[in-house]
Amino acid sequence: MKNYPKGSRPQLSTGSMADIAFLLLIFFLITTTIDSEKGLLMRLPPKLDRPIDMEIHERNLFNILLNSQDQIMVEGKLMNDISGLRNDVITFVLNKGKDKNSSDSPEKAVVSIKTNRGTTYKQYIKILDEVQAAYFEIYAERAGLTPDVFRALDQKDPKQRALYLKARKGIPMNISIAKPSN
Amino acid sequence: MSKFKISSSTSEEIPTSALPDIIFMLLFFFMVTTIVRPHEIMVEQHIPKATQLRKIEKKSLVAHFNIGAPKNVHQYGSEPKIQYNDVFIETRQIPQQVEEARARLSEPEKDKLTISLKIDEEVKMGIVSDVETQLKEVNALKVIYNTLKDS
Numbered sequence: 001m002k003n004y005p006k007g008s009r010p011q012l013s014t015g016s017m018a019d020i021a022f023l024l025l026i027f028f029l030i031t032t033t034i035d036s037e038k039g040l041l042m043r044l045p046p047k048l049d050r051p052i053d054m055e056i057h058e059r060n061l062f063n064i065l066l067n068s069q070d071q072i073m074v075e076g077k078l079m080n081d082i083s084g085l086r087n088d089v090i091t092f093v094l095n096k097g098k099d100k101n102s103s104d105s106p107e108k109a110v111v112s113i114k115t116n117r118g119t120t121y122k123q124y125i126k127i128l129d130e131v132q133a134a135y136f137e138i139y140a141e142r143a144g145l146t147p148d149v150f151r152a153l154d155q156k157d158p159k160q161r162a163l164y165l166k167a168r169k170g171i172p173m174n175i176s177i178a179k180p181s182n
Numbered sequence: 183m184s185k186f187k188i189s190s191s192t193s194e195e196i197p198t199s200a201l202p203d204i205i206f207m208l209l210f211f212f213m214v215t216t217i218v219r220p221h222e223i224m225v226e227q228h229i230p231k232a233t234q235l236r237k238i239e240k241k242s243l244v245a246h247f248n249i250g251a252p253k254n255v256h257q258y259g260s261e262p263k264i265q266y267n268d269v270f271i272e273t274r275q276i277p278q279q280v281e282e283a284r285a286r287l288s289e290p291e292k293d294k295l296t297i298s299l300k301i302d303e304e305v306k307m308g309i310v311s312d313v314e315t316q317l318k319e320v321n322a323l324k325v326i327y328n329t330l331k332d333s
Binding site: 014017018021022024025028029031032037038039040041042043044045046047066115116117118119120121122124125126128129132133136147151152155156177179180 | 198199201202205206208209212213215216230232233234235236237238239241244298301302303304305306307308310311314315317318319321323324325326327328329331332
């Protein structure tokens with residue numbers, strides 16, 4: 001080792017450390033995309049070898065049709081404003097046989113979304129979002145939570161999972177995505 | 183009015199010796215949160231907004247499909263295409279790709295594969311349903327439509 005005269009130990013100059021760190025910081029700032037792995041979860045129906053004619057009574061089916069001009073038809077009526085759709089779905093699901101033209105029970109209730117091949121994906125997501133929102137409002141009310149808290153329940157935690165399953169019991173999220181028409 | 187004796191020995195400089203530490207803290211934060219995208223996105227991605235978002239439980243169990251009009255219109259045309267990893271694929275190749283993604287997972291996780299569909303909002307439902315039909319072929323039924331948070 002080299003001998004230094006007393007009192008003059010060599011020092012590393014740290015003045016530019018901040019600048020170097022800044023450079024790195026700016027690099028990561030630019031390259032970062034906080035990627036959100038979030039979205040609308042759906043379970044597709046399994047593939048059927050041959051179509052089965054399952055009897056779904058007309059009253060248990062809530063029809064939403066989307067055409068290639070992104071127009072919406074709900075239960076046979078043209079709908080321009082979808083703000084009421086959520087409540088329509090809730091009343092349909094929770095009808096429990098009261099109204100003769102609405103569902104028998106929440107278990108049998110099916111919300112069917114049928115699109116056209118020309119419908120935009122944006123419109124489809126908007127409708128799917130509203131329908132899911134309706135179901136989550138029902139679940140959240142049964143669990144005594146707000147819909148936001150309910151959706152964030154952790155499935156890995158047994159306590160939270162029990163709450164989740166309890167709220168969903170008897171009310172499956174029956175959303176049917178029909179094959180688009182040409 | 184009272185008078186204060188101004189001490190001339192007081193240093194008016196802001197101590198900057200802790201500055202590198204602060205910057206390093208920020209730096210580490212961004213380093214940890216950064217996900218280096220292994221694949222370049224070759225399609226237009228204007229993701230629609232929705233409110234009913236849910237998280238994917240395990241990120242390693244996800245296969246990503248990006249659908250949209252190609253960015254490079256001259257080379258690939260303007261019709262929406264499906265991108266998987268680094269390449270454009272046809273709808274009929276999807277089952278094979280899903281099987282390959284499955285093969286990389288361990289045995290108990292094989293049926294937990296989630297398909298993440300990142301689809302441009304201008305894409306028509308025709309291609310989306312074609313993709314879903316192919317996914318049903320290989321029994322990959324858990325799908326997440328990637329969306330942004332609508333505030």
